[in-house]
Amino acid sequence: MPYRAPVEDFQFLFDHVVGLDQVTSTDRFSEATADVTAAILNEAGKMCEEVLAPLQRAGDLHPARLENGVVRTSPGFPEGFRAVAEGGWVAIAADPEYGGMGLPMAVTTAVNEMMSAACLSLQLAPLMTQGQIEALEHHASDTLKATYLPKLVSGEWTGTMNLTESQAGSDVGALRTKAEPNDDGTYAITGQKIYISWGDHDCAENICHLVLARLPDGVPGTKGISLFLVPKFIPDDDGNPGRANDLRVVSLEHKMGLHGSPTAVMEYSGATGWLVGEPHDGMRAMFTMMNNARLGVGVQGIGVAEGAYQHALAYAQDRKQGRSLIEGGTGTILDHANVRRMLAGMKADTFAARAIALANAVAIDMETATGAPEWSARAAFLTPISKAFGTYTGISVANTGVQLHGGMGYIEETGAAQYLRDVRVTAIYEGTNGIQAMDLVGRKLSDGGEAAYALIDEIETHAERARETLPDLAEPVWQATETLREAVEWMVARQDVNDRFAGAVPFLRGFARVLGGHFHLSAALAETGEGARTRLARFYITRIMPEHAAHLSHATAGASDLYALQAEDFAA
Incomplete structure (x- = not known):
């Protein structure tokens, strides 16, 4: 493509x-x-x-x-x-x-x-x-x-992450894989892991697995888990791949999409592994990798959004259907108002998600460079938003791309459906988007909302300055930020965690919508209020950003109505 x-x-x-x-x-x-x-x-x-x-x-x-x-x-x-x-x-x-x-x-x-x-x-x-x-x-x-x-680093070898087991998905602490100490300082790893992306392949000479397992004295739950490096081939004295380790691929998953990515069920049968970090501290070490991966997965969603948008735009610029209602039109479906609405929405959302992810990456870099706690807090706060909103955007944009193609979008030969099939899993792996949202309203607000308020203050100050140049765009961004501030205050004041969790997903989306408005406003200001980026910003701030109000209203509704439902109410 x-x-x-x-x-x-x-x-x-x-x-x-x-x-x-x-x-x-x-x-x-x-x-x-x-x-x-x-x-x-x-x-x-x-x-x-x-x-x-x-x-x-x-x-x-x-x-x-x-x-x-x-x-x-x-x-x-x-x-x-x-x-x-x-x-x-x-x-x-x-x-x-x-x-x-x-x-x-x-x-x-x-x-x-x-x-x-x-x-x-x-x-x-x-x-x-x-x-x-x-x-x-x-x-x-x-x-x-x-x-x-x-x-x-050179790509001669590749790495994987082995967390999930059939009985231990999001509840990683329920894993059964065990690690027994050997006499030489290594460990014998035994157990089965599922959903291992690129668990085996023919693209590199060795594959190095990071595996979560429990030592004999490991307590139940996540606090008793350790992390081990288990290579497919054990390096020899010169650091080259030596004898085969005691592990194998049981099967490859048959998936909805990402067919080119081998997702393996891995079996470890006393495989030799080396402890990474301290005993029983595996989750902390693994989260270093997972936090990196969560931003990376959000970016995967954004990348698919860009690819699906380009694919849909090319189709719209070529497809002739119906009568143009505008003078001097192209004669293609790009003349139709609804097609333009779809394309503008795809492009505007992709820009918003991309800006959020890059702002997240900048915060990570500033944390690395300065060690300042405020940058650490910002990087941590933006990570679940980047992951969940980036992947949500990828799914939404790819879905719209299928719709824009009409009947041809449902035909595999056009390639539009592949974007949607491939990106759908990104909202699930590396922590489902629901878990990301719960993390946002839970741990990420455990500072009393300090990191959230710092972002909100920054957005409002920026919008206040922009009132002099672009009042029609700055004012709605400022008002939306005030609504967001009220939602954060509501979340921070909740004593019952289920009140937060019940509205976690809409809260995350509402926050992302306001961030998107902020970054679109920044783009318009940089362009001095004239040009393609300003026109796109006006579309987003006028038509898409107002969704924040509905999201935040949902977010602050509490959990009582959910738990008022009886088990039989869910019967088909």
Whole structure:
């Protein structure tokens, strides 16, 4: 499927909306100059357009398959992954000590989005590896770092995350996989894990699994879980893949989408593993990887939104149907008001979600560079919003893309349906969007709303300044922010956690809608109130942002009506 990397949009957001200059002005990221960032974006965009995008349909039509215990990936995927690895795109943010570029997470986020738009099935492999690199950098011993990080950074080896078991999905503490100490300081890992993205493949010479398991003295629940690094092939004395470990792929899942991404059921039968971090502290170590992955998954949704939008726009610019009601029209369905409404909504929502994710990445970079608690709080607060709203946007935009195609959207040959099938799982994995929302109204508001209020104050101050230049856009953003402030106050005041949880999802969406208005207003101001970005901002602020009121009304309704329902009320 043809794809044009939106390099100019990323550069505009970096320069005028999310403040990448704050990051590059720090000592930690001083080498990430404007020229370097532009070169990275352009080269990555070219690779996505020319190498990855042509693999999108091949991955869907020719799924990964398990043959005699070996996974064979879709045609062209090994070559595509090599292009990603050789370009250095696996480890843009990784420590230069181990071969990484040491660039900001904001740049990684932009590149990940482009790869997701071009071929989401393949992009999952470097995303999982990026998360493992970060977990090892923070928690592994020096010996493990020296052995594994250079290979993971180079893309010679890839990484996975093994949490889920059949009886332990979101309730990770219910896992049964066990780890028995060996005499040599290693551990024997035994158990079965499901839903392991890129659990086996033929694109790299070794696959390194991060596995959650319980030591013999581990207490029940999440506090008794430890984290282990379990490679497919045990490295020899020279650090090269040696003998096969005692693990295997039981089967590959038959999925709704992402057919090119091998999702494995993994069996560990006394496999040799190495402890990562401290005993019984596995969840903290794994969350280093999961938080990285949650932003990354939100970005996957945004990438699919961009791809689905471009696909729908190309169709609208070519398809002739009905009579044009405007003078001097194109003669295509782009002349129709409802088609324009759909396209404008797709583009405006994609911009809003992209800006939120990049602002999240900037906060992570500032936390890394300065260690300031306010940046840490902002990064933590924006992560569930980025994940849930990014994936919601991907699903919504892809769904609209099918609708815009009409009957042809339901025909697989057009490719419109693939975007929707592929992106649908992103709202489920790496913590369902419901769990993200519960985290937002729970742990992320446990500071009394301090991080939320800091964002709200910033948005209101910005809107007040914008009243002088763009009053018709600034005023509704300011008013929406006041409504959001009231919703935060309501959430913080609740004693019954179910009152918060009952409205968690609409609260997250309402917050995201206001953030989207704020970033669209920033774009319009940067354009001095005239041009395509201003027109798009006016569409979003006038037509889409008002949804925040309904979301926040729902969010503050409490839980009593839900629990007033009796079990029989749910009967079919």
